[in-house]
Amino acid sequence: MADDQLSVIFGALADPTRRAILARLADGDATVTELAEPFAITMPAISRHLKVLERAGLISRSRSGQWLSSTLEAAPLKEATDWMERYRQFWDASFDRLDAHLRRVSQQHESAERTPQ
C-alpha cells in the first residue's frame, strides 16, 4: 500500500467508527471516557482507532491535568478535500460546457423557428 499522506488520510477516514470519532471531536475536545464507555470491551478497539487517526495527523492527544484528551486536527483534512476539489472543478467545467451547448442549441432552435417568415 502506498505510504503517502493522502493514502493514510483516506485510510483513516475509511471506517465508520473513526468518522464518528472525528465528528464527535468537531464539537470539541474529548477525553477517553467521552469517546469510550469505561470498562466496555471496545476500549482496546477505540485505542486502535485513535492511533490510526493520530498517525494520519487527524487528531492530537494531550494531557490537561488528570485527563488525556483528543483534539481534531483539521489541516490534513484540507489535503483530502483539495484532492476531491479537482473533481468538483471537472464537473463544474463540464456543466459550463453543457450550459454553453444548451444555449447554442436553443438559439439555433429559435432562429430556425424565425426563418420561415
Add this chain to the structure above:
Amino acid sequence: MTQELTHEIFISRIFEAPRELVYQAFVDPDQLAQWFGPVGCSVPRDTIDIDARVGGHQRFVMVVEGDQGFENPIDATFTEVVENERLVGEMQAVGVPGVEGVLTVTLRLEFHDEGGGKTRLELRQGPFAREIGDQTKDGWESSFTKLDALLAA
C-alpha cells in the same frame, strides 16, 4: 443525540473459589491489579486506591496495554459494604456519549456461597444505553476470564 438509559446489565457467574477469596479479589489492590479490565486493558497497581467502607472510595486508572495515550480514570464511592457478601458502589461519570451532565452508574456485586468451595457472583450495573451496556457486559465477561486464572493460581 440522546440515548435512552434504560438498560441494566446482569451477570450471574460461578467462580471456582470460596466467596472470601472472590470478595478479596475485588477489594485487595494487589489482586485487582492482576485481573481487572477486559483482555487488552489493565489497571496499574500504583493507580489503585480502595477503601472498602461505606463512603469509602475505589479509584484506579484503566489503561490499554501498549497505548500510553489512553487512560480511563474510575472514581467510585461505596454505598453498601458487607464483607464477603455484598459490595455496592456508585460512579459519577461526566461526558458519557449521548448523556447531558453527570451520570450516576451503580454497580452491585453479591457473593453467594454455592457449596463445594464455589461462589456465585451476581453483578448488576446500570443504567446504560443498550449498546453500551452490551459492550460493558462483554468487558466484564472478558475480565472474569482473567479472574478465573488468578483464582486458579
